[in-house]
Amino acid sequence: MSVAIIIENVVKRYEKTTVIPNLSLQIKNGEFFTLLGPSGCGKTTLLRMIAGFNSIDGGCIKFDDKVINEIPAYKRNIGMVFQNYAIFPHLTVKENVEYGLKLRKVPKSESDRRVEEILKTVKMYDYKDRLPDKLSGGQQQRVALARAIVIRPNVLLMDEPLSNLDAKLRIEMRSVIRDIQKQIGITTVYVTHDQEEALAISDRIAVMKDGVVQQVGTPCQIYKRPTNIFVATFIGSSNLIKAKINIENGERYVVFNKDYRIKMNNLSSNVKDGQDVIVSIRPEELKIANKGLKVKILKGTFFGKFINYEFTLIDDNVFGENKVCEFVQDISDTNKFLRENDIIYLEPDLSRINVFNEDGSINLIEDVILYE
Amino acid sequence: MNKRFKFDFWTIVTLTILGIFLLFLVYPLTTLFIDAFKEPLTSKFTLANFQKFFSKKYYYQALINSIVSATSVTLLSIIIGLPIAYLMTAYKIKGKRLLEVLIIISMLSPPFIGAYSWVLLCGRSGVITKFFKHNFNLNIPTIYGYVGILLVLTLKLYPFIYLYVSGALKKIDSSLIEAAESLGSKPSRKLAFVIIPLILPTLLAGALLVFMNAIADFGTPVLIGEGYNVMPTLIYSEFISEVGGQANFAAAMATVMVFLTSIMFLIQRYIINKKSYVMSSLRPIQIGELKGISNYLAHIFIYLVVILSIIPQLTVIYTSFLNTRGAMFLHEFSLKSYRTVFSRLGKSITNTYVYGFIAIIIIILIGMLTAYISTRRRSTLTTVIDTVTMFPYIIPGSVLGITLLLAFNKGYIILSGTATIMIMAFVIRRLPYTLRSSAAILYQISPSIEEASISLGCSPVKTFFKVTSKMMLPGVLSGAILSWITVINELSASVILYTSNTRTMSVTIYTEVVRASYGTAAALSTILTVTTIISLLIFFKLTGSKNISI
Missing domain, CATH: 3.40.50.300 (P-loop containing nucleotide triphosphate hydrolases)
Structure with missing residues (x-):
């Protein structure tokens, strides 16, 4: 048997x-x-x-x-x-x-x-x-x-x-x-x-x-919790954004640009101040907010249950060749539809996003499981 | 697979097949080529045999004759076959189906029957010759020699061009022609600039096939050629007249011949590999209708050619039922020829069927197994086998006959005069048809079918017999029928290998014609032709196909 x-x-x-x-x-x-x-x-x-x-x-x-x-x-x-x-x-x-x-x-x-x-x-x-x-x-x-x-x-x-x-x-x-x-x-x-x-x-x-x-x-x-960038992009889709680690008073931050940084509680203790990292954010992990990443909308595609938007970061430091990113907006969440060239702020969901080292080979979040 | 050498079933099969080819093909051929460079008595290395050949006009004229006649036959076959293929594919022709069957029959019946019946009709004492002589006191041009060879071989070989070209025409999608028309091409231009270029590679391949067949044919020139010597007949007569068994000169001529056919073969391969277009027709060319005079002309042309090419078969069947006195046919019907055949030459009929049957079984076995190992069990050994199985394409039958006889009439294995040597000659000459069709169908069977069977607990060898071989069968049969028909009609190798005990129908027809025993020859030819036709009909019935792939 x-x-x-x-x-x-x-x-x-x-x-x-x-x-x-x-x-x-x-x-x-x-x-x-x-x-x-x-x-x-x-x-x-x-x-x-x-x-x-x-x-x-x-x-x-x-x-x-x-x-x-x-x-x-x-x-x-x-x-x-x-x-x-x-x-x-x-x-x-x-x-x-x-x-x-x-x-x-x-x-x-x-x-x-x-x-x-x-x-x-x-x-x-x-x-x-x-x-x-x-x-x-x-x-x-x-x-x-x-x-x-x-x-x-x-x-x-x-x-x-x-x-x-x-x-x-x-x-x-x-x-x-x-x-x-x-x-x-x-x-x-x-x-x-x-x-x-x-x-x-x-x-x-x-x-x-x-x-x-x-x-x-x-x-x-x-x-x-994909173990590296390959897994993060092969399974589902992920926006990859370059950032730096900043350690201040024992608190760990991910700095996107001079105006915007986020405090991360689940980063591994190995990260160093000033270290280059890649932040991987899935389209559903971004929400429209009053502060955050400043982006310009390129295109919206209506799928029924949700709308998929393509955008670019205004600060222009996206990892890799393809600088177009995506986020999805649940239809039930909003009545406001974005249009081409709208400038908005997007805020990532801190508990869900992943942070990788510079070459994308290691996930820097604490609870990643390599082999279950 | 594993680096370790595995001595399994397929290794044994590979080695066995390789052994058969080495013994019956490579070893005899090598012997022949070595003999060609030997001095008859001292066995020293010499080029004298070749010098002799190229210095005496009597000898090298045969080579020139061979090339000239084969080239003329090829050109004539194109001139006849190409228009027929186009007209039959593109236009409505009455009785198309029947015409196609008749064309195939005229292609598959032995060429020496053609030669022999044209002699009966237009020879020195032929029916038509006498008719013109008595009624108009006219001498019709002689049928013997170059003209006769040209007539007989063209009527026998134009079907290759027809089949190849109409096959290619059927694969042209009509959208290509419509595209040409929409771009402003006139009908005559579309033929010249679209259709001809598309079928050109196929046409060349067919033409070379015709050339190879024409240059290797023995039966036609020997019966109708008279003084017009070509290579196969010269090799045969030189070989037969070598009483002492020193066949070095014949071997040298055979070498020259193989050299020539190898070159043609390589050219043919090159053209097929380099220039063939892959076309798949979703919508074949629309069949149009010819109007008025051109319609009549087309019908007259096609029917004339087809009737001319089927006349030999009709002649032998008709004359086989005539009473005879000596070489003369009398104007009364009789079964005398058949009685003579069955009482005196019955052995040749049984020989034909028995040898043919054994040969076809061996051909199917070797064909299927060889196809399998060379598509599914690739190795260095199978590459060698692949190369060796190409040899029959380039070795004319008479050369094969001589090589086998030279190799096996002395030494450890003596087979001369046995049924075995005849059967092996048949197997080697006619294996390629079955081998090729078996390989073709194997490529269409996904290996995962076999893996499915293995995963269900069936060993690989058992899987071959339980699943693969059954799925291969239709493809194998379509080649085997061609092998069978060409085996029972084989003459050029068997005429060298036969003895009075092992002669077959085609050999007997030849010897009967030579001794002017036309009645018995006609009866035997009829039996052979009817067997061929029945085999073809069974094939059409079994495969449900309406055509035959060469």
Whole structure:
């Protein structure tokens, strides 16, 4: 049955390039664990190492206490769901789902019962005698899910299973997957590059970049306290503003310009007076106020529930190339709509914003969790 | 994958296939090339064989003849095939479907049947020759020699141009032509500046294919060429007349021939790689209607060509049911030829089917496995295999026959005169069709289908047989049918390798024609042609396709 996955110092090389230099993770039994990162970050490579389709060039992967490095893929008892569904086109829906059971020599009566049960769970029972080419993408992915789960695998591995579906179906299928996973309680490793999907579906997320895990945590932890600028900008969006640390009478301030500074109570004790920092503020963490950052509105986009404004800082010390920032205004909060070229003040929510060191590699807030 | 060497199923398959190619292709060819540089008696290194070839007109004239006739055939095939392809794609032509099938049949039936029936019609004592002689006292121009080769090969090979070009024309989206028209292009200009440039790479590829086929053909020049020697016939006669078994001179000529075809092959590759446009047509060219005189002319032209190219088949079928006396056909129907065939030459029929069947099984097996290892299990060894499997494209059948015979009539493995050597010649010559179609379909099958099967607990080898091979089957079959048809019609290699026990129908047709036993030749040709047509019809039925990819 379901197992924990322990990944210890694994290495993956292709020819001479090292894709994963040294990676360790612990995935708990029954957990929905997501590997999230941009393309080329090694997330699919790692998943395929767990599956057995890629060799492990260093370190080891364990299912509970058992090292699986040398066990070939077909003996690992995994359920895998692929991006392109990978449904056998020459078999009907029922035959597809039966495939793994037949190989395991499950008796006919039990096999029929399990196939029926799982097809009803994924709501595909009415289609059981159809051939795959008569099914839509979403239906094919339901069959693929049923086929992977019905064999009661040790772990369920999913490689971007929703990225070939259209936006609406993606949201529908993501809750189908989440519900079924919770219902049967199987350890699941899910690969995606879609941060919104990862936030919505996961128990925990590992954010990866260049084969290195940046941060592991619950969706909420990662969103609220990203460990570095990469995570802060990859998950959700963040305005990055240059500032300096000022320490006065033991109190720590973040100074944006000569007119505006904020007092921070949760900065780590390592910060030094005069240190350059980058303040990361999410669009929803800014509020219109009488004092604060002086900005000019460039454009407003109406989304129904909220309005998204693009602005630039008048003091012009935004980090990076793109100097356009964003903030959102809840419709219910105000009746006043801003117009182009309006000059206003914005005040950040002190408890929520993040402060990074000069190169963006370390979050200077006290309660950041690097590995939950 | 792993750096450690894994001795699994696929490694064994790779090594086995490599072994087969090394034994039956690389080793014989190397022997041949080495022989070409050896002095017959002393086995010392020499260039004398090549000097002999290039110094005597009798020899080098054959090379010139080969190049001249192949070039003329290619040009004529373009002149005929291109307009037919355009007219059939762009305009309404009555009986289009039937015409297409007839064109394919005329392409796939053996060329020596064409040669032989044109001799029956227009030869020295041919029906048409006599008709003109008796009624008008006219001597029609001789069919033998250059003209005959040109006629027979053009009617047999223009279908390549037709199929290639109409394939390309079907891929041109009509929006391209509409764009040209909207920019003010007149109909004649749009043909010259839009359509021709788009199909030019395909046309060149087809033309080179025609050239390669024409230059390698043995059956046609041997039956209708008479004094007009070309390389395949010269190699054959030099080889056969070498009584002592010293074939160094023939080997040298074969080397010259392979050198020439290799160059053509490399040019063809270069053109296909560099100049092909990727087009996918959402909306093919609208089929228009020709009006008035041009409509009649188009129909007359197309029907004339197609009828001319199908005449040989009709002639052999008709004459096979005539009574004969010696070389003469009498004006009465009889099944005598068939009776003779079954009583005296029945062995050649069974041989054809048995060898053909064994060969096609081996071809399908090797084709599927080779396609699999070279697309899914890439390694240095598969690169070697990929290169070696190109060889059959550049080695004319007669050269392959000689190489196999030279390699296996002495030494450790003696296969000369056996069925094995015939079957291996078939396999090597006709594998490429199946190999290519198998590889093509594999590229369309996502590797994750196989991974899905493996993840469900099926071992990789079992997955290949349970899932991959089943999904490959339609593609494999479309190539295998071509392999099969060309195997049973194979002449140029088997004519060198056969013995009285291992002769096939095409060899027997050739020997019967040579000894002027026209009736039995016609009966055998009919059996062969009917087999070809039935195979094609089964293929159309099975694949549901209306065309065939070369």
